[in-house]
Amino acid sequence: MKLNSKLIILILLISNFNFAQEQPNDFKSIVTFSTFSPLISYAPRWNLGYIRKVDKRYWVGLELGYGSKNISVNFAEDGGWIDNDYKLFEIRPEFYYDLRPKSKLKHLLSLELFYINHSDKFKNERYFNIENNTYYNYDAADYKRIKYGMNINHSLIYNITTKLALLQKVGVGLRSRDVKYSNVVNQMEDLNYEGPNSFVFPVNDGFLRNEGKATAFNFNLDLKIIYKF
Template sequence: MKKLLVLLVLLFSIGVYAQKGKDTEPRNESFITTDVISPFYYQGTLKGFSDNGTPRWRLGYIKNINPKTKIGIDIGYGNANSSIIQTFDNYSLWEIRPEYYHILNPKRKTLSYFSLALFYLNQHEEFKNQYFFSKDNGYSTFDKADYKRQKFGLIPKFGMFVNISNRIGLNWYTGVGVNYRINSYSDFVNLRPKQYNEEHFSPYFRREGNRIGVEFTIGLKIYYRIKN
């Protein structure tokens, strides 16, 4: 994570420096994108990072509307077989993320923008020998159970499109928004009450029920430029 932050700070510095160059004519360009961070997503706990992640392969398309406006969509999918990091059994996840971009400096080589992104995420996993908090705040353990997570959200972002060559570039972004999470469990095997033990801490993001929370994002994409 520290290396990622250093990389994003470096890209930000490059972007700021690039904006000092001469103005150019506004470019009617669209982008095909792929996220380089999403295949390595881990879920955080109060004690650090979980041993099991929520990786997904994410592809996107950003369509130019006019010099100051673009719209885009990202679609992501991951499962236990395609993952390059560890996941729980029978893990699968898909997501969709439409986004509106407002370009702040359409005449610059490095484009800065504010954007507004919506997202929906649907995740399934099979847990074995795990612990969790139920809707009524009871603490329980089980031998096996199916877990489902749905998450909706809205995230305002700031980012930059930094050119590497005539066709290839990097898109870094960061933002803070809100999410609505729906967690559910089913098909328990040997479900039983358990006395709470901090060593068996059940991550907050797996707590059963519905919750509103803060959604933070920071990421990096590679894009291929399509000249309209």
């Protein structure tokens, strides 16, 4: 009896998913909520966005993000990635092209621009100056990071209901980053430290410790909860 009940529930869930995929695409607007930005980012923030369909193929969107220590819910504070004065603001305009306007499973190609303003204050840490190739220890310092660039993204929209869906996004692009340390207290050159011994994953590519300007490839990955209306 229990097995039959579970089977019935599974059939209902699958039927509901299929029904959602078969509904007409009569929505004009989408509200988005990023799940990756607050949960798995070294610089956590809450991102909300709005997307508007211009016609069958062209969509435009804008996403805003804000982060601070008081609203952080992930591992960043415990891992020393953010401190008490952590603040981050982000803006991302995006231009979409619907590759399959008649398909129930949406495939979107998009050009995304982004700008990030990130500040914090750190104590009893070290940083690396890119220009003179030197590590410094300090007692306290103000940290500032400006990052901007562009991504080419591919997104898939998976319908859960006629209104609710998931948007999976993968992209690659270029970014320029400028990190500055200021108001440094008791700065001293560290002659013994030789740098990290382990591989640094691209999402954590020295943005906290490397002072100076750098341009490199940018990788983008996100899973958004979206509401269509």
